[in-house]
Amino acid sequence: CFYDSVIRWGALSILLQFGLCVSGGSCPSRCVCRPETKEVICSGKHLNSFPEGFSSDVRCLDLSHNKIKTVGRRQFFSLSQLQELDLSDNIISMIEVEAFQGLQNLRLLRITNNRLKILPVGVFSGLSSLRFLDLRQNEILVFLDYTFKEMVNLQTLEAEENDLVFISQRAFFGLQNLQDLNIDRSNLTSVPTEALSQLQSLTHLRMLRLTISTLPTNAFRRLRCLRSLQISNWPALDTMASDSLIGLNLTSLVISGCNLSAIPYSAFRHLVYLRYLDLSYNPITVIQGNMFGDLLRLQELHLAGGSLLRIEPGAFRGLAYFRMLNVTSNQLSTLEESVFHSVGNLQVLRLDGNPLACDCRLIWVVRRRLRLNFDGHQPTCSSPDVVSQRKFRDFSEKEVPRLFTCRPARIMARRPQEARVEEGTTVRFSCKTDGDPLPSITWISSRKNVVSPTGRIRVLPNGTLEVRFAQVQDSGTYQCLAGNAAGNDSLTVGLYVKGLPRNRTILFFSEEGWTEPSNPQAANSSAQMAKPYPFDAKTLIIATTMGFLSFLSSVAICFVFMFFWSQSKGQIKHTATIDFVPRSSMGGGGDGGEGGRFTMKLI
Ligand SMILES: *[C@@H]1O[C@H](CO)[C@@H](O)[C@H](O)[C@H]1NC(C)=O
Ligand SMILES: *[C@@H]1O[C@H](CO)[C@@H](O)[C@H](O)[C@H]1NC(C)=O
Ligand SMILES: *[C@@H]1O[C@H](CO)[C@@H](O)[C@H](O)[C@H]1NC(C)=O
Ligand SMILES: *[C@@H]1O[C@H](CO)[C@@H](O)[C@H](O)[C@H]1NC(C)=O
Ligand SMILES: *[C@@H]1O[C@H](CO)[C@@H](O)[C@H](O)[C@H]1NC(C)=O
Ligand SMILES: *[C@@H]1O[C@H](CO)[C@@H](O)[C@H](O)[C@H]1NC(C)=O
Ligand SMILES: *[C@@H]1O[C@H](CO)[C@@H](O)[C@H](O)[C@H]1NC(C)=O
Ligand SMILES: *[C@@H]1O[C@H](CO)[C@@H](O)[C@H](O)[C@H]1NC(C)=O
Secondary structure (H helix, E strand, O other): OHHHHHHHHHHHHHHHHHHHHHOOOOOOOOOEEEOOOOEEEOOOOOOOOOOOOOOOOOOEEEOOOOOOOEEOOOOOOOOOOOOEEEOOOOOOOEEOOOOOOOOOOOOEEEOOOOOOOOOOOOOOOOOOOOOEEEOOOOOOOEEOOOOOOOOOOOOEEEEEOOOOOEEOOOOOOOOOOOOEEEEEOOOOOOOOHHHHOOOOOOOEEEEEOOOOOEEOOOOOOOOOOOOEEEEEOOOOOOEEOOOOOOOOOOOEEEEEOOOOOOOOHHHHOOOOOOOEEEOOOOOOOEEOOOOOOOOOOOOEEEOOOOOOOEEOOOOEOOOOOOOEEEOOOOOOOOOOHHHEOOHHHOOEEEOOOOOEEOOHHHHHHHHOOOOOEOOOOOOEEEEOHHHOOOEHHHOOOOHHHHHOOOEEEEEOOOOOEEEEEEOOOOEEEOOOEEEEOOOEEEEEOOOOOEOOOOOOEEEOOOOOEEEOOOOHHHOEEEEEEEEEOOEEEEEEEEEEEEOOOOOOOOOEEEOOEEEOOOOHHHHOOOHHHOOOOOOOHHHHHHHHHHHHHHHHHHHHHHHHHHHHHHHOOOOOOOEEEEEOOOOOOOOOOOOOOEOOEEEEEOO
16 A cells, blocks of 8 residues: 555656646646646547646546547546546547546546447446446447446446446446436346346436336345336336335336336335326326225326326325326326315326316316416316316306206116016116216116126116026116216116926037027027027936936837737747757757757746
């Protein structure tokens, strides 16, 4: 250590003398020196190589916007006081190993916008005080193992806009204090999970413009300090494993500009400290009810530019601190008060850019239109026609109760519906409704279940209940419930299915199993009967048994007939005697045999 400082002192004094004697100052030609701040500015001077004649106490050196091509070994060895070095916007394609050796006080290094392709291991050796390293806009292909090994104090690494195809597993080894890592527009094909797991202090991770399609399980393991994760513009990302973010304790999460078609609720569930969530620019169509309940501290949700059609009631239930909802530029026709835990806490609401139906459901927004912060973008009515294109701000107090109205749901043509049909028939019950907004229709089966839009018993898109191939057990009452924001209505219908005697049953064996054509439609193997109902086992057994019974009775009748026939023939011979000539080799042919005669008893 002593030896080292002696050498350095020697070099320094030589330089000092050189500077004083030759140039009469300590400022390289073509550069601007500011002795008071110890800055040397050589930016934009068309320099092809490093200038000579620096004062050794330079703190900041700006060599940006020149034509420097390479950085040699120990290029800055004498500038031990240097704290900031800017090499941006040159044409550097090569930095030799140990180029920055001796810069033990350097805190900031910019090599932005150069032509680096490779960073040999050892390039950054000696930079033990470096806090900030900017490698943006180069053509770096890989980060090799141990590239940043000695940079124990590095806090920020900017690696955006390189051609990274690979980050080696131990590339970030030694970066024990790195807090911010930014990667952008690279050609990585998977999350460099192993490499990232070395960064125990990482708090902010931004990964932009990647072509990764999946976030696998445990993608960010061991990043216990990570608080903010930004994943943006991954156009291929359409899958997130439900435990892809496991182990993280985030306060801010951005997954925007990706291809997620649904909110991956289960992946977020454990993020109980999350305050900021941005899922903008994903083709998400719905925010479901009661799915964010675990994100107790969530304050802001951004889902701008998505494909949102609806936000279900209770979507933000349990979120007592929720204060900002940004759903600008979606396909929402409304936003009901019931989606929020408490509308009183809501401060900022971006609802513009949606085809809003201005009826009673939005009256809560209009009433708060002067208090709510619309971020400079007033919501605009899209329907009904009388208010089309009007901004919320422009409605007078008087108009609001008259214009923002709803008509409660009502079921039309309420004549009692009852159907008595035979088994196998297809029955439909209509439930025609009226109301504004258009009521939702739900059918409840006789067993108190909600009827789904698929299956043998289903609800058609127009609200009609359809029971195909009615069976006896389908009998009972069905209830149609129609409802909208203004009111509910219901209608009960009855279905009575009469069983048929199972005569002349014809069975068809199709790919799906035994099917019975109860009506002509079912016999048609068109798409209409894509789901033939399976033949029930009881019937099969009965049919089989009946078949056997008739077979047995036929046999019995046959025997009886033969018996009577034989009786009518009178005397029957009970023994038969057969003569034969035994060969000499076959002596003692049969037991009852005596000589050449064999007697057999007939039964
Ligand atoms: C990275 O991707 C870009 C665009 O897809 C492509 O032009 C470039 O050649 C790729 N680079 C490498 C090293 O694969
Ligand atoms: C996004 O997902 C859809 C299907 O969900 C697919 O058709 C489309 O190609 C995907 N886009 C990209 C860029 O991968
Ligand atoms: C998670 O982060 C929050 C806020 O940053 C912090 O208060 C909490 O202690 C962290 N929890 C764990 C388990 O690290
Ligand atoms: C809402 O989202 C849009 C689009 O991403 C953005 O421009 C705007 O700043 C956001 N508003 C707020 C208040 O954050
Ligand atoms: C509903 O649709 C079915 C079949 O698509 C049709 O038979 C029925 O008449 C429709 N009902 C009403 C009320 O429009
Ligand atoms: C309609 O029914 C739903 C569910 O049963 C209920 O929550 C709602 O309050 C009812 N609406 C009106 C206006 O009665
Ligand atoms: C058999 O069933 C058909 C209906 O499928 C009925 O019309 C017919 O009368 C029945 N025949 C006998 C003998 O019961
Ligand atoms: C059978 O299916 C064809 C089309 O595949 C259709 O034209 C015909 O009407 C169907 N017949 C019956 C009885 O449903």
